[in-house]
Structure formats: C-alpha cells, structure tokens
Amino acid sequence: MCCLQLCLTEVANGLRNPVLMVHANDRTHRMFVAEQVGVIWVYLPDGSRLEEPFLDIRSIVLATPWIGDERGFLGMAFHPKYKYNRKFYIYYSYMDKNRVEKIRISELKVLASDANKADPRSERNLLELEEPAANHNGGQLLFSVDGYMYLFTGDGGKAGDPFGKFGNAQNKSTLLGKVLRIDVDGKSPDGKPYRIPPDNPFVSDPKARPEVYAYGVRNMWRCAVDRGDPVTKKGRGRIFCGDVGQNRFEEIDIIVKGRNYGWRAKEGFECYDTKLCHNSSLDDILPIFAYGRNVGKSVTGGYVYRGCESPNLNGLYIFGDFMNGRLMALQEDKKTNKWKKQDICIGSTRACAFPGMISSYSKFIISFAEDEAGELYFMSTSYPSAYAPHGSLYKFIDPARRAPPGKCKYKPVPVKTKSKRIPFVPRAKTVLELLNEPSTTKPLKKSSTPTAAIPTVSSRKAKKTPSTKIKASTVKPAPSGKKRQKIKAEAKLHKTKQEEKVAHISRTTPAPPLPKKKSFHLTRNKKLLPKKATLAKEKLEKRRNESRLRSSS
Incomplete structure (x- = not known):
C-alpha cells in the first residue's frame, strides 16, 4: 500500500x-x-x-x-x-x-x-x-x-x-x-x-x-x-x-x-x-x-x-x-x-x-x-x-x-x-526554492516516488530500508520527552553535516564499502592509463623505425 x-x-x-x-x-x-x-x-x-x-x-x-x-x-x-x-x-x-x-x-x-x-x-x-x-x-x-x-x-x-x-x-x-x-x-x-x-x-x-x-x-x-x-x-x-x-x-x-x-x-x-x-x-x-x-x-x-x-x-x-x-x-x-x-x-x-x-x-x-x-x-x-x-x-x-x-x-x-x-523568518528551503536552484540539485525530479524526509514507503519496504535518508536540506537535531537511554544508540542514522558534528551521540551504521572500491578502481585506472599510452607509443615508434630500415635497404 x-x-x-x-x-x-x-x-x-x-x-x-x-x-x-x-x-x-x-x-x-x-x-x-x-x-x-x-x-x-x-x-x-x-x-x-x-x-x-x-x-x-x-x-x-x-x-x-x-x-x-x-x-x-x-x-x-x-x-x-x-x-x-x-x-x-x-x-x-x-x-x-x-x-x-x-x-x-x-x-x-x-x-x-x-x-x-x-x-x-x-x-x-x-x-x-x-x-x-x-x-x-x-x-x-x-x-x-x-x-x-x-x-x-x-x-x-x-x-x-x-x-x-x-x-x-x-x-x-x-x-x-x-x-x-x-x-x-x-x-x-x-x-x-x-x-x-x-x-x-x-x-x-x-x-x-x-x-x-x-x-x-x-x-x-x-x-x-x-x-x-x-x-x-x-x-x-x-x-x-x-x-x-x-x-x-x-x-x-x-x-x-x-x-x-x-x-x-x-x-x-x-x-x-x-x-x-x-x-x-x-x-x-x-x-x-x-x-x-x-x-x-x-x-x-x-x-x-x-x-x-x-x-x-x-x-x-x-x-x-x-x-x-x-x-x-x-x-x-x-x-x-x-x-x-x-x-x-x-x-x-x-x-x-x-x-x-x-x-x-x-x-x-x-x-x-x-x-x-x-x-x-x-x-x-x-x-x-x-x-x-x-x-x-x-x-x-x-x-x-x-x-x-x-x-x-x-x-x-x-x-x-x-x-x-x-516576525517569523523561515530557515527551511521550500520545494520551489529547491527546484529553482542550479542544476546540481535537479535529481529531485527523478521518480514519481515521493522524496520524503523520512522513510516513506509502505511498512513492508521500510523494514528493508534503514531510515538513513532524511532529506539533507533541513534536518536539524531534537528533544526528549521520552527514552533517553535509547537515543545514543540511534541518533546517527543520517549523514547531514550538522549531524556529523553530533556523531558522538550515537552508534552509527558502518558505511557501505562500495565507495572505497569505486575510488580505488578509479585511481588505479588513472595510474594505469598513462602507462598503457606510453607502451603503445613505444610500439608505434618501433614499427616506424623497422619500416624505415626496410625501405632504405
């Protein structure tokens, strides 16, 4: 549903x-x-x-x-x-x-x-x-x-x-x-x-x-x-x-x-x-x-x-x-x-x-x-x-x-x-302001699924999706009237800069290893590419020299 x-x-x-x-x-x-x-x-x-x-x-x-x-x-x-x-x-x-x-x-x-x-x-x-x-x-x-x-x-x-x-x-x-x-x-x-x-x-x-x-x-x-x-x-x-x-x-x-x-x-x-x-x-x-x-x-x-x-x-x-x-x-x-x-x-x-x-x-x-x-x-x-x-x-x-x-x-x-x-001065950006920002923030349009501030799928999906996705723009940190002893274990769920400052409050879920692999892969390619290019250049030079020798003889 x-x-x-x-x-x-x-x-x-x-x-x-x-x-x-x-x-x-x-x-x-x-x-x-x-x-x-x-x-x-x-x-x-x-x-x-x-x-x-x-x-x-x-x-x-x-x-x-x-x-x-x-x-x-x-x-x-x-x-x-x-x-x-x-x-x-x-x-x-x-x-x-x-x-x-x-x-x-x-x-x-x-x-x-x-x-x-x-x-x-x-x-x-x-x-x-x-x-x-x-x-x-x-x-x-x-x-x-x-x-x-x-x-x-x-x-x-x-x-x-x-x-x-x-x-x-x-x-x-x-x-x-x-x-x-x-x-x-x-x-x-x-x-x-x-x-x-x-x-x-x-x-x-x-x-x-x-x-x-x-x-x-x-x-x-x-x-x-x-x-x-x-x-x-x-x-x-x-x-x-x-x-x-x-x-x-x-x-x-x-x-x-x-x-x-x-x-x-x-x-x-x-x-x-x-x-x-x-x-x-x-x-x-x-x-x-x-x-x-x-x-x-x-x-x-x-x-x-x-x-x-x-x-x-x-x-x-x-x-x-x-x-x-x-x-x-x-x-x-x-x-x-x-x-x-x-x-x-x-x-x-x-x-x-x-x-x-x-x-x-x-x-x-x-x-x-x-x-x-x-x-x-x-x-x-x-x-x-x-x-x-x-x-x-x-x-x-x-x-x-x-x-x-x-x-x-x-x-x-x-x-x-x-x-x-x-007078009231708003701090949160409105949806219209976000939509009118330069193209860096345009991915908002993506799908018809709502981009919500909180896990917004039906409860079945929410079980699979950890609630790490509160929208970055206005998330700020809030009070207790309730369960002090559990806040420490939970408060670090999302990764806005503001919350990283208060990361000591809570135990955080380990970051997925994917970004590491990706960045390692990229840097490795960057190092290899110039090497390959040099080898190819050397081969080309060798062929040219050989053909010159043949023609001169």
Whole structure:
C-alpha cells in the first residue's frame, strides 16, 4: 500500500526542545509553545512571536543539557473556562530543598493587565509526586469534555518497572504509572486543593488512590482528546495516548475508565513479565495498535485530525516515532472497530511545489499539536538536548484535497500586545526554492516516488530500508520527552553535516564499502592509463623505425 502524501509548512524555529503547543480556546487563535527548559512563548495568528515570554520558570524547572534527558517542563493546559477565570495548569520536574526529584502540578493565573503574561506569583501547588528515577516522567495534562483534568504519569523510571512486588503501574495505591482524573474547581474534605470526581472508578476501593482513573501504563508520551467528527460529533471525547515501550513494542491506546493497560505484565500485545501476564485477574485492555522495533523505537502520541483545511484527513489519527522521525496514521474500520496503519510521507516535489511548502523536517519528533481551528502540527528537533535551539514547529497540509476557498476563514479576536512582535523568518528551503536552484540539485525530479524526509514507503519496504535518508536540506537535531537511554544508540542514522558534528551521540551504521572500491578502481585506472599510452607509443615508434630500415635497404 502506498503512503499518504502530505506537505508541511514551517511555522516556528530556533526553539529549545519544544515539548508542546496549546491554545487557550478563547477565539484569539494564539499558540503557546513551551520549551523543555521552562519557557513558554506566545505566537500570534500572523506568525509573529512576542519578544517577552508568557512564562519563564527556568530557575525552578529541573532540566539538563544531557542528550535525551526526560526531565523538564513537560505539560500545560488551559482551564475550559479560561476566558472567564484566566487559569491554566503546568506539569514540570523540580528538585526540592532536600535534593529529592519531584513532579509538580500547579495552577497559575494570567495577569489581568496583560493577556500575554502569566503571573508567576500566582502559582498554587495542586500535587507533587516523588520521582524514584530521572526517566519516565509522563507529562501530559489535558481537560476532556467532562470538564475534569486528566494527568498522565510515568511508572517511576528505570527498566521493567522494578518498584515493589508488581511495579508501580499495577499498584493502585501509588499515583505513578497512571491516568489520574481530578476536579480542579473544588477541594477535598481532607484538605487537598482539588476534588475527586464522584464517579472516579476506585473511589470506594480502600487499597486504591481515589485520583486513579486508569492504570498499568508505562510512560505515556503525548495524549489528546478527539474533538469528534465536525458534523456527526462521532468520536468526541475519546482520549488517545502513545505509550512508550520497554524494548520490543510501542503502543497506541484509547483511555477507558477503570481499565488496566497491562504494563508491566504486557508490552504491546505480548507478555513482558510472564508470571504477571498469565494472572487471570489482570483484566487488561489491549492497545488499538502496537508496532515493533523494525518500525520505530519510541512513540510520540498525536491527534485525530478534525480541522477544516484538509477534509480527506478527517478521522485519521496522526502520530510519529521520536527516535527515527517516522510519521504514521491510523484509520478506523467502522465495521470491525480495528485500526489500520498507513505510512505518511512528506515531500513529493510535484505534490508540494506550492508557495511556502517544504519537503523535509528535523528528525526527532517530540510532540504533536492542534490549533484552535483544529489544524494539525508537530514539533521536532535535530539535536535532542533541552538547551539546543534546533527545534521547529511544522503544520501539516494535504495537497490532494483542500477545502473550498473561503470555507475555513475565521476572525481571531484581537489581543492587545505590550511586548514587541518578532516576525517569523523561515530557515527551511521550500520545494520551489529547491527546484529553482542550479542544476546540481535537479535529481529531485527523478521518480514519481515521493522524496520524503523520512522513510516513506509502505511498512513492508521500510523494514528493508534503514531510515538513513532524511532529506539533507533541513534536518536539524531534537528533544526528549521520552527514552533517553535509547537515543545514543540511534541518533546517527543520517549523514547531514550538522549531524556529523553530533556523531558522538550515537552508534552509527558502518558505511557501505562500495565507495572505497569505486575510488580505488578509479585511481588505479588513472595510474594505469598513462602507462598503457606510453607502451603503445613505444610500439608505434618501433614499427616506424623497422619500416624505415626496410625501405632504405
């Protein structure tokens, strides 16, 4: 099956591991982009960025320059009634005064005097979790259609969830390795700064924390609520998550109240801990899709497309893989309720030869995003360190079918800006620019197969083709929200000059010996040719002398 051809536009660049982009759902159509170090920037509908950040809490956030470090600023969500109460919520790593690493979930308010500035003094701590290891920090915060806040925590880190008898994820008395659900608009009788929704599944279980909504998750990296079909509203409120695997499978799940997602008994559809796996009381729910190491190594959960501009994409769940930069889509078969994978390829020169469209992207896919209009984006970087300013934000465009002119127009509510606006300056070359370059780059035209930034063939072919071919023009290096321990082994897959500089990050595949043979062969011929020519010359001279002697005699 051929891949789904999409194009991209570059929306922002120069970001330090952009971990998320959210909107305030206030009809201003602003985009808030957060960097792993703890800085949030405001992007306006005209593409410009405000010079002063919305929030800068670098002094509190625990982040390091280590490649693939999963700690840092990880989550953010605006209150559903933000327009009226100016509240939003953040999720980040920090170190307390006793040097204990923790996750903190806080509520903040936006300044009444400036809609583009948070008030850092308004921070109200809702919840803190002690982190036994540096990795698997989860990080997603979101509000679903029920108005409650959902929090997605990692299992505590290390490998194989080694905490306690069955691990944190299976232990309902801990908040790690869970999907939590709380009501931020109330307070608990026991003094907690939030209320427990009365229909949470384990409120009457004395052995479970009442915040737990679902359990058995390893390290869900990026979850999203489905807006539902624009006409029928079918699918509305479903929560999709990418759960990062241990060493064999990556999975996509739909979150169901009270269910067990299997970790550490299972990884994907397979057993991980055999004893736990065969325990009949497990009662786990299977992923809607899982993939193995031949496809990718660290899933980045995405979104169901519900925008207006690309109608053919409606209902497709679009996601990616952090480690190899692969983009994929899942389509639901309405009759069987099964989900089928399709590869996405970016950058057929014919399909994307329109103004502003690009055909390549930075490799490490950190996060996906949806703007207020429902259009889809992703963030990636070419160098996975929280302090490296190599992250970019891209928007998906379907060249096959666009909405009729004028259909998707909206009028953003104007916002007063006190800070200077910095206009967007693109760094990636567009397809048109590449096509118009001198003939050295013309081979782009070659075949009708898409020249994609990532392995873009169907999954069967992709198994044979190592993902060493991200297009050279714009590949730059990206962040982690996920699997630090595997980045080293993988990051050197492509050979742009930029990546050669960071080759020490990773183990590289040995270069094929062909070029050596070729160059040796050429040099050998170069040496031999003059010799042959000399011999031939000498023979000719000899013959001429002989014929002269004969004629003279």
